[in-house]
Amino acid sequence: MTVAICSTCGVEHADTERVCAICADERQWVPAEGQRWTTLERLAEEGHRARLEQLESNLLGVRVEPAVGIGQQGHLVATDAGTVLWDPPGFLDQDVVERIRAAGDVLAITASHPHMFGAQVEWSRALGGPPVLVAEPDLAWVARPDPAIRAWSGRRELAPGLVLHQLGGHFPGSAVLHWSAGARGAGVLLSSDTVQVNADRATVTFLRSYPNRIPLSAAVVERIAAAVEPLAFDRLYDNFGRTIDAGAAGAVRRSAKRYAAWARGDCDALT
Numbered sequence: 001m002t003v004a005i006c007s008t009c010g011v012e013h014a015d016t017e018r019v020c021a022i023c024a025d026e027r028q029w030v031p032a033e034g035q036r037w038t039t040l041e042r043l044a045e046e047g048h049r050a051r052l053e054q055l056e057s058n059l060l061g062v063r064v065e066p067a068v069g070i071g072q073q074g075h076l077v078a079t080d081a082g083t084v085l086w087d088p089p090g091f092l093d094q095d096v097v098e099r100i101r102a103a104g105d106v107l108a109i110t111a112s113h114p115h116m117f118g119a120q121v122e123w124s125r126a127l128g129g130p131p132v133l134v135a136e137p138d139l140a141w142v143a144r145p146d147p148a149i150r151a152w153s154g155r156r157e158l159a160p161g162l163v164l165h166q167l168g169g170h171f172p173g174s175a176v177l178h179w180s181a182g183a184r185g186a187g188v189l190l191s192s193d194t195v196q197v198n199a200d201r202a203t204v205t206f207l208r209s210y211p212n213r214i215p216l217s218a219a220v221v222e223r224i225a226a227a228v229e230p231l232a233f234d235r236l237y238d239n240f241g242r243t244i245d246a247g248a249a250g251a252v253r254r255s256a257k258r259y260a261a262w263a264r265g266d267c268d269a270l271t
Contacts, residue, residue: 003122003144005043007036010069010090012119013143022114022141027170027209040122043068043091050089050096052076059182060103061241064091072116072239075190076100077179081159082107085130086177086190087116087239088123097126106130108158112192113171114141116239121146133158135166135173165231167194167224169206169216178231183246187233195224195252197242203255204236204244218260225256 004013006020008031013020019035022028048068053061055075062074062085074087082105100106109124110133111117120132121144134142136153153173156164161180168174174194182188189195195204206221208214228249236248244251261267 003040003119005038005040005090005119006069007038008069009115010071010119011114011117011143012090012122013037014145017143021143022117026212026214028115029211040091040119044093048091048093050091050093052096052099055237055243056182056188056235057184059179059188059237062089062096063241064089069118070115072118072192073241074116074118074239075177075237076103077162077177077182077190078103079159079162079181084158084162084177085109085123085127087111087192088118088120090118092119092123092126101127108133110134110158110164110175110177112176112190112194112239113174114138116192117142121148124148133164135171135175137166137168138171138173141171165227167227169220169224170194170208176228178233180232183233183235186235187231189228189231189233189236189248189252191236192239195228195236195238196240197236197238197244198255199242201242201244202251203258204238204252205255206259215263218263221256221259221263225252228252 004016008023016037023030051063055061058078060076068090077084106127124132131150132148133152136151163178166175176194177190179188206216236244
C-alpha cells in the first residue's frame with residue numbers, strides 16, 4: 001500500500017484527498033500553490049533519513065533530515081517495562097526502526113495532537129504493532145484509520161512513572177507526557193506545543209495556532225497551568241528540540257501568569 005504524506009504537515013493519509021483537513025484548519029496552513037502530496041518511497045529516494053540523538057539517559061530525540069512536513073522532533077522514552085514513541089515524525093527508515101526495536105518492546109506510539117500524528121500507523125506496523133493512542137476528542141483528525149488506533153482521554157499510564165495527561169488548549173485533546181524518572185529523577189515533561197518553549201529557553205507559551213498567531217484565552221492558559229502544577233518535573237522538552245534544562249516547572253508557572261495578564265488586558269503596552 002502506498003501511504004500518502006501531506007508535504008506541509010507530514011501526516012499520513014489513506015488516500016490523497018483534495019486538501020489535507022489538518023492543514024485546511026485555522027491552526028495550520030495550505031501552501032499558496034495548493035495542496036502537495038508525497039510518499040514514504042519518494043521521500044526515501046530524495047535522501048530523507050530518520051536520525052536518533054541521545055538527549056539524556058533513556059531518552060532519544062527522533063528527527064528526519066532533511067525535515068519532512070512541520071519537522072518536529074519526536075522522542076523515544078525507555079523504561080524497564082518498554083519504550084514509548086512520542087510525536088512520531090512523518091518518515092521512517094529501516095535503520096532507525098531496528099535501533100528502536102533494539103531498545104526494548106514498544107509499548108505505545110502517541111502524539112500530543114493531530115499536527116504531530118506523522119506516520120503513526122506506519123511506525124506501528126514497522127515496530128511490531130504497538131497501539132497508536134489518540135486522544136478521544138481528536139479522533140476525527142485521523143486521516144489513516146487502522147485497528148492499531150485506540151482512544152484514550154484524561155489520564156493514561158503507559159508504564160510506571162510514564163503518564164499521558166490530556167490538557168486541551170491547542171487542540172481539545174492536546175496532551176503532555178510526564179516522565180517522573182527523567183532528569184535523574186527530578187522529572188521531565190514532554191510538552192510538545194501544548195506548552196511550547198520560547199526562543200529564550202527560559203519561558204514557555206501557549207497558542208491555539210502558532211503559524212497563524214491565534215492566542216488562547218487567559219482562562220484556558222490558567223487551566224493548563226493548574227493541570228501541570230501537581231506534576232513534578234525540572235526539565236521540559238518541546239517538539240522542536242528546544243529545552244528548559246532546569247527549573248521548568250517554575251518557568252511554566254511564571255509564563256502562564258504573564259500570558260494571562262496580557263490576555264486579560266492587565267498590562268499596559270505603553271510601559
